[in-house]
Amino acid sequence: MAGGVREVLTLQLGHFAGFVGAHWWNQQDAGLGRATDGEEPPGELCPDVLYRTGRTLHGQETYTPRLILMDLKGSLSSLKEEGALYRDKQLDAAIAWCGKLTTHKEEVYPKNTYLQDLPSAEVRASALNHGIQSPLPHTTATTSKPPIPTEGSIRVWSDFLRVHLHPRSICMIQKYNHDGEAGRLEAFGQGESVLKEPRYLEELEDRLHFYVEECDFLQGFQILCDLHDGFSGVGAKAAELLQDEYSGRGIITWGLLPGPYNLEEPQKNIYRLLNTAFGLVHLTAYSSLVCPLSLSGSLGLRPEPPVKFPYLHYDATLPYHCSAILATALDTVTVPYRLRSSPVSMVHLADMLSFSGKKVVTAGATIPFPLVPGQSLPDTLVQLGGATPWTPLSACGDPSGTRCFAQSVVLRGIDRACHTSQLSPGTPLPSPLHACTTGEEVLAHYLQQQQPRVMSSSHLLLTPWMVVPPYPCLFSSSFSQHPVVLNGSLKGSAVESIPVFGALCSSSSLHRTLGALAKELTKLDLRRWASFLDAGVEQDDIEELLQELRSLAQCYEDGDGLTD
Secondary structure (H helix, E strand, C coil), X not given: CCCCCCCEEXXXXXXXXXXXXXXXXXXXXXXXXXXXXXXCCCCCECHHHCEEEEECCCCCXXXXXXXXXXXXXXXXXXXXXXCCCCCCHHHHCCCCCCCCCCCCCCCCCCCCHHHHHCCCCCCCCHHHHHCCCCCCCCCCCCCCXXXXXXXXXXXXXXXXCCCCCCCCCEEEEEEEECCCCCCCCCCHHHHHHHCCXXXXXXXXXXXXXXXXXXXXXXXXXXXXXXXXXXXXXXXXXXXXXXXXXXXXXXXXXXXXXXXXXXXXXXXXXXXXXXXXXXXXXXXXXXXXXXXXXXXXXXXXXXXXXXXXXXXXXXXXXCHHHHHHHHHHHHHHHCHHHHECCCCCCHHHHHHXXXXXXXXXXXXXXXXXXXXXXXXXXXXXXXXXXXXXXXXXXXXXXXXXXXXXXXXXXXXXXXXXXXXXXXXXXXXXXXXXXXXXXXXXXXXXXXHHHHCCCXXXXXXXXXXXXXXXCCCXXXXXXXXXXXXXXXXXXXXXXXXXXXXXXXXEEEECHHHHHHHHHHHHHHHCCHHHHXXXXXXXXXXXXXXXXXXXXXXXHHCCCCCCCCCC
């Protein structure tokens, strides 16, 4: 087992989860393109953790995400539910009936300009992942860089997904609509009910068995789940199913919330609050670890400005922008269980972060990490000072003054030549970091200085985040004027890859956030929102929710320590 790949199965539940997932899988695809370069050694990240090999009906080898995604009717645009890889074109002509035929065709959404250059069904063998150059083409065009799609051309996540999916990946919930005001999946109870229906439950179980049974060393499941709508209920039931059927495997859930909300839509805001609270509590009960991910400043009803990044300029109202940033952070903080060498299992990562009942964690990231020309990693870390170096990404407010109980930190995309101090011998050392002899030692020493009593795990990677289409143009003019060092060369306005500093943290900020969520719920007059209760939630469930929220918040009181 020590030498085998520890596979992960991804569940992607909801439309905003689809946006984050599309950026995530496009990034994995960009990494596969790098792996085909004969001059590149095998990458630090192992794609086989997330991908599977297969064969089409014609014996053509494929390499597709190990993925199950659920979304609503009308959310796929030009993407076919069965995908394009395994379609047998001869079947269209192989019709046994010789009589008169009447053909009924659904309206087909045209592909946007960006997707029209996506090649059809090509092969990518798993040999690519081991540094073996393949004569086969890639699924993305490599001869010329495709244009970045315009914001106006992006209606749904499939409008910019450049990865072919297996026919068993997409599971559509036909009873609810993606568009329109009627037939929406709005409430937690509705989502729970979806996976109580034999049709959808059996379909999910069938797909789970298909993917799980072909794994040799399945380490667990990662769930990307919308928290703000009825998919919070779908995610809760899915996590419960996974815990029941695959006990002992890791289940790490990423609860996703889109950007700012409209105060003029009170019902949607109340539903968002209730769905988020129910989702967090139920997902925590069945997951090894839960992490909310959002660019919003708060989980509550009172709007807070979206978070800011010094070198990014984004539109918080566009899911295309927000999901790109969250996918960048997600790809970074999940590095430990995707490493090719000495990976940290999902179960071990969750155990390290979730002691004493603290199964909810926060995320943060510095995008991009500001290493400027002529500086070393110790120089940059010293300049960051004692402040929290990353922007919070879990809608828990300003982390200043809060306590971290345990953390997992990843710094990626720093050239090896910059890992340690470049001062001439005999020069006085500006800090203890400049005395370290490896980049890993620099990072570990920095974290120890920042949080002396905190259990920390850290990883330093050469692999950057690849900035390739369809990743949006988010880099501000200040980034172009103050370029960073990447892979030993200067990258300014033409950004091709960036270093990222990301962290998962068990933080006392959750005491405040979860407690405030419970207080807001107690102020609600639920008689005004009977429709939420009609969707399958009872008054007793609300009372139990409040109790669970308060108990969960209590776990994060600042007095808690590692010896509890």
